[in-house]
Amino acid sequence: MDSIVTKFNLIYMEKITSIIxxxxxxxxxREMTLISLxxxxxxxxxxxxxDLAELTVRIEAEYDVDIFEEGIVNTVKEILxxxxxx
Amino acid sequence: xxxxxxxxxxxxxxxxxxxxxxxxYTVFGISRRRTKELENLISLYPEKLNWISYDLADNQNxxxxxxxxxxxxxxxxxxxxxxxxxxxxxxxxxLNLTSLENMYKANVFSPMIITKFVLRQMLLHxxxxxxxxxxxxxxxxxxxxLSMYASTKGALEAFSKNTAREWGERGIRSNCIVAGFMExxxxxxxxxxxxxxxxxxxxxxxxxxVSSVTNTVQFLLSNKSNSITGQNIHVDSxxx
Numbered sequence: 001m002d003s004i005v006t007k008f009n010l011i012y013m014e015k016i017t018s019i020i021x022x023x024x025x026x027x028x029x030r031e032m033t034l035i036s037l038x039x040x041x042x043x044x045x046x047x048x049x050x051d052l053a054e055l056t057v058r059i060e061a062e063y064d065v066d067i068f069e070e071g072i073v074n075t076v077k078e079i080l081x082x083x084x085x086x
Numbered sequence: 087x088x089x090x091x092x093x094x095x096x097x098x099x100x101x102x103x104x105x106x107x108x109x110x111y112t113v114f115g116i117s118r119r120r121t122k123e124l125e126n127l128i129s130l131y132p133e134k135l136n137w138i139s140y141d142l143a144d145n146q147n148x149x150x151x152x153x154x155x156x157x158x159x160x161x162x163x164x165x166x167x168x169x170x171x172x173x174x175x176x177x178x179x180x181l182n183l184t185s186l187e188n189m190y191k192a193n194v195f196s197p198m199i200i201t202k203f204v205l206r207q208m209l210l211h212x213x214x215x216x217x218x219x220x221x222x223x224x225x226x227x228x229x230x231x232l233s234m235y236a237s238t239k240g241a242l243e244a245f246s247k248n249t250a251r252e253w254g255e256r257g258i259r260s261n262c263i264v265a266g267f268m269e270x271x272x273x274x275x276x277x278x279x280x281x282x283x284x285x286x287x288x289x290x291x292x293x294x295x296v297s298s299v300t301n302t303v304q305f306l307l308s309n310k311s312n313s314i315t316g317q318n319i320h321v322d323s324x325x326x
Contacts, residue, residue: 026212050252050253050256053206053209054209056206057206057207057209057210058210060159060206061159061160
């Protein structure tokens with residue numbers, strides 16, 4: 001069971017990494033190759049509030065979930081939790 | 087270019103919609119009612135004019151009804167024209183809270199919520215869009231009976247200026263058009279004497295021309311106004 005969950009998470013991780021890199025490219029920044037569950041959106045990736053707004057809408061377009069609707073999301077793990085819950 | 091505009095069934099909103107359609111824009115129009123005039127426009131521009139009935143006093147279903155089920159996230163929105171408004175006019179001592187709340191929902195809260203989703207759509211499609219709020223000269227010059235209405239428009243002016251600052255670095259602009267009194271249904275409750283007194287307070291001594299406002303709307307949503315944001319543009323026959 002755990003391995004299935006992990007496999008699903010891996011698919012999500014790839015997609016979220018791709019979304020994060022789209023935003024970084026749009027902002028003229030370098031892509032990130034290594035993103036883990038603990039990666040912090042502000043401290044590690046350097047996202048500001050406007051970048052996080054773009055992240056929200058790109059995740060919403062993909063998964064129909066508004067990750068910031070009920071409070072702040074700080075890490076990649078927290079994004080996965082929001083997507084899985086809904 | 088896709089333009090979202092509210093209050094398209096009559097008056098200024100109808101005129102702006104007609105102007106934009108003539109200029110080749112695709113319009114997503116919202117109003118409560120489908121008037122005969124609006125019906126004519128829809129039949130003239132069936133491909134370019136998309137319309138939905140929505141009451142902006144309902145600010146609970148905006149995301150689903152307008153953005154999710156109607157426009158869709160895949161459709162880029164280049165501009166939002168916040169035109170719809172309720173005019174609840176009375177002297178302050180007669181203030182009715184239900185009427186006031188209803189006006190604030192339609193004039194302030196719904197436009198803010200729509201702006202939220204328009205900005206999101208602009209971010210998703212990487213669009214340097216233009217947001218235009220229709221304000222009123224009553225924010226800047228006092229009129230008896232308009233204090234409550236004017237306060238909703240004053241809220242929009244403050245909202246617009248701060249939106250401009252917040253999203254300027256993404257190239258998104260926000261401006262207000264401060265319209266003077268026009269010969270539309272909005273001012274139809276006034277008699278000629280009242281209207282003349284209002285017009286005599288202007289430099290040009292006459293009503294604001296609807297076409298002057300629609301031309302300013304088109305200017306503000308075009309790239310001709312690329313360096314204009316956070317402003318209140320007075321189109322008011324010189325009410326100074």
